[in-house]
Amino acid sequence: MRGIIPLLLSAALSAPAVFAGPIARSPYVVKETHNPPREWTKLGRAKGDNVIQLQIGLKQGNFEELERLLYEVSDPFHERYGKHLNSEEVNELVRPSKESSDFVHEWLRENGISDMGYSSAKDWIIVHLPVESVERLLDTEYHNYKHEDGTMIARTTRWSLPRHLHDHIDTIQPSTSFFRAASNKADWVQAPPEIPASYKKPSNESIAKVCNVTSVTPECFATLYSTKWYKPEAAGKNKVGFTNYLGEIPIRTDTELFLKKYRPEAAESARTFKAYSIDNGPVQDGPLTANQSESDISHEANLDVQAIAGISWPTPIDSYSTGGEPPFIPDLSTPTNTNEPYLAWVNWLLEQENIPQVISTSYGEPEQSVPRSYAERVCRQFAQVGARGTSLLFSSGDRGLGGTNKCYSNDGKNTYGFLADFPVSCPFVTGVGATMNFEPEEAVYRPARNTSTGFRDLYASGSGFSAYFERPKYQDKVVTQYIKNLNGLYDGSYSKGGRAYPDISAQGLQFAYFWNGTEGTISGTSASCPLAAGIISxxxxxxxxSGKRQLGFLNPWLYSKGYKGFTDITVGYSYGCNVQGFPVTEGWDPITGYGTPNFAEIVKQTDAKYDW
Structure with a gap:
């Protein structure tokens, strides 16, 4: 996807810059190497006159101070709790030093580059350049790479900078990134499936009356998670949002059909939720066109908006559609390389004065497809959002530990190991796993099998330990104990010291929803994540x-006291990578986190009034 959005550009970028010939202040030295995952095949050289929107991430001035403040305003036992930062305060903390800014601008000008755009904190510089010019700027070669699903991108596996710039530039993309931001939805069916033989009907009459395992509805969620009797009072001050990529569009007519059937008092909100276009992202008010229906889009976007509206009405909803959609065909004269999904959205968000208190994202893919430097910088952008008081929820993935027959590293040796997902592996976001059944809930699982339409991979709640991000302090106690209790199980297959996920979970199997005018069901952590976001809202x-501040970045609160408001899940395994995987246990585990929300109990763990 396209990198930074036009709204962030402070200068017109109507034509690519022209090089006047590099003037190096110091010799070029390799800054980064990153091998593509084995699903990618290297082809020929990329076409030199194709234009890339190059994103240059400058070293941020004082991120360490921002991180310290983020944890203070997110810690319920700290005196600064809830005193979130505003946009100006965040920008001032991450603005690059004058030295870094001067060095990088001098380098660009020496190479004939004058048209530049900027993020709000000036920590990203954006330029449009032909591939051949980028190759000279970074002393590298771009080749075409083809993914096994047909996606085509132009990338390199290494790039260089003058030595004196290494400490002033964190990352430059698109260069070595091979990620595609896949949505975490398992599948959808029009006809409800048969009830599994192992399913046991809940003994709780209230739950049994409204919860059907073959098609789970908002009334079931409201009953199961104790929101049914709560009447929102702050809809004018409180908002919830969700993100869309890959050309996905929430279809208002489908959402209206869904709400008329399952939440009739909320039906009007299908026409009034706000839809924002970022970087020319698609928005529309009418139904799917014939071509859109044929291309099978908007299952994800429809699921997100319907899951949120069904539980959180009348809380206003913001929908963000970020432009850029693979495949990028390097042989065609396309204006930009459109495959950088998260940075465009998050930097646009940071430009806004007022943003939702909760935002759900149902996209991700293997961490190793993202260069470490880029993942770290995008993660830091998420920290900036958290410092402003917004809870970012990301789905944990649908392939357990990494899918079937896919768990190999890109270290050049195809080493076997569990594959963590990004962005859920970022320690500044809250990961959401998936459950199924009702009494008790258990970790979601459906085995892989061959079908009439081809092989269908397993569906299991995404589970992992980051290879990029160290375990944050808020996880030390519970994660260390969990690993100790494994007694060496799967040692060597995962990063014991890495940030572990998910943090919480929610229902993620057979959601009732509408697509293209027809009701069906859909599954995935793409379902559990917006559902959890609606409940947190x-x-x-x-x-x-109650006159209090919103929760903001959830994890310090969650791991210190908020977990008491969640129902522990104790049944299931992580699965994936051709093994049974990590076990679900009492307390926190890396499959269901602390469990599923009990709204009334969660509120008791906050400063809110509790008189309903």
Whole structure:
């Protein structure tokens, strides 16, 4: 996807810059190497006159101070708790030093580059350049790479900078990134499936009355997670949002059909939720066109908006559609390389004065497809959002430990190992896994099998330990104990010292929803994540109605006291990578986190009033 959006550009970028010939202040030295995952095949050289929107991430001035403040305003036992930063305060902390800014601008000008755009904190510089010019700038070669699903991109596996710039530039993309931001939805069916033989009907009459395992509805979620009797009071001050990529569009007519059937009092909100276009992202008010229907798009976007609206109405909803859609065909004269999904959205968000208190994202893919330097910088952008008081929820993935027959590293040796996902592996976001059944809930699982339409991979709640990000302090106690209790199980297959996920979970199997005018069901952590976001938005409603601040970055609160408001899940395994995987246990585990939300109990763990 396209990198930074036009709204961030402070200078017109109507034509690519022209090089006047490099003037190196110091010799070029390799800055980064990154091998593509084995699903990618290297082809011929990329076409030199194709234009790339190059994103240059300058070293941020004082991120360490921002991180310290983020944890203070997110710690319920700290005196600064809830005193979130505003956009100007965040920008001032991450603005690059004058030295870094001067060195990088001098380098670009020496290479004939004058048209530049910027992020709000000036920590990203954006230029449009032909591939051949980027190759000279970075002393590298771009080749075409083809993914096994047909996606085509132009990338390199190594790039260089003058030695004196290494400490002033963190990352430059698109260069070595091979990620595609796949949505975490398992599948959808029009006809409800048969009830599994192992399913046991809940003994709780209230739950049994409204929960059907073959098609789970908002009334079931509201009953199961105790939101049914809560009446939101702060809808004018509280908002919830969700992101869309890959050309996905939430279809208002489908959402209206869904709400008329399952939440009729909320039906009007299908026409009034706000839809934002970022970097020419698609928005539309009418139904799917014939071509859109044929291309099978918007299952994800429809699921997101319907899951949120069904649980959190009348809380206003913001939908963000970020432009750029693979495949990028390097042989065609396309204007930009459109495959950088998260940076465009998050930097646009940071430009805004007012942003939702909770935002759900149902996209991700193997961490190793993203260069470490780029993943770290995008993660830092998420920290900036958290410092402003927004909870970022990301789905944990649908392939357990990494899918079937896919768990090999890109270290050049195809080493076997579990594959963590990004962005959920970022320690500044909250990961959401998936559950199924009702009494008790258990970690979601459906085995891989061959079908009439081809092989279908397993569906299991995404589970992992980051190879990029160290375990944050808020996880030390519970994650260390969990690993100790494994007694060496799967040693060598995962990073014991890495950030572990997910943090919480919610229902993620057979959601009732509408697509293209027809009701069906859909599954995935793409379902559990927006559902959890909707419930957290109700908690914020209770807080704001009490004159308190929203929760903001959830994890310090969650791991210190908030976990008491979640129902522990104790049944299941992580699966994936051709093994049974990590076990679900009492307390936190890297499959269901701390479990599923109990709204009334969560509110008790906040400063909100509790008188309903």
């Amino acid at each position: 109700l908690v914020n409603d209770a807080l704001i109605a």
